[in-house]
Amino acid sequence: MSVPMHAALRYETDDPYAVRTVFHPPGQDRSVEWFFGRDMLAEALSGPTGQGDVRMWPGTDSGRDVIVVALCSPAGSALLQFPARDVESFLRETWSAVPPGAEPARLDLDAELARLLAGN
Numbered sequence: 012m013s014v015p016m017h018a019a020l021r022y023e024t025d026d027p028y029a030v031r032t033v034f035h036p037p038g039q040d041r042s043v044e045w046f047f048g049r050d051m052l053a054e055a056l057s058g059p060t061g062q063g064d065v066r067m068w069p070g071t072d073s074g075r076d077v078i079v080v081a082l083c084s085p086a087g088s089a090l091l092q093f094p095a096r097d098v099e100s101f102l103r104e105t106w107s108a109v110p111p112g113a114e115p116a117r118l119d120l121d122a123e124l125a126r127l128l129a130g131n
Contacts, residue, residue, distance in 0.1 A: 018091055020098070022049070022105045027114035030105075032080070034091065043089075045082050050111075052078070053102055056095060069095065 018034035030052050032045045047065045054060040055067035055078050066081045076095035082088060109117055 018093070020052075020093070020101050022101070022108070024108050024117055027109045027117040032082075032091070034089070036089075047080075049102070049105060052098065055080075056099065056102075 014037050016034055016037055018032060021031040021033060028048055029046045030049050033042050035042050045065065051060050051067060056069060059068040061067050064083050068079050070077050070079045072092055077092040078095050078098045080091040080093065
């Protein structure tokens with residue numbers, strides 16, 4: 012069964028490798044979030060990528076280019092489509108904020124390790 016749903020891609024410079032997908036399943040009061048690699052999303056523009064719980068590939072739907080994102084978990088699964096043109100634009104914006112290869116400079120590994128050790 013196919014059901015239209017609102018989904019959004021989010022990027023934050025303090026987590027420079029990750030893209031967050033937030034979507035709102037119909038009939039539910041809560042949103043669902045998935046995280047995946049920014050590089051993976053870029054790879055999906057030209058071919059299949061991913062393994063395990065997250066897989067992506069380019070496709071077409073009603074004559075328009077899309078990026079298909081398949082998400083699987085014990086709680087359920089979803090097959091999302093994003094217009095390829097919008098994904099390309101989104102990625103250009105993220106690359107403008109944090110160019111590829113500059114991600115390590117955005118990470119504060121000491122603070123992250125301290126947070127993990129503190130149990131937060």
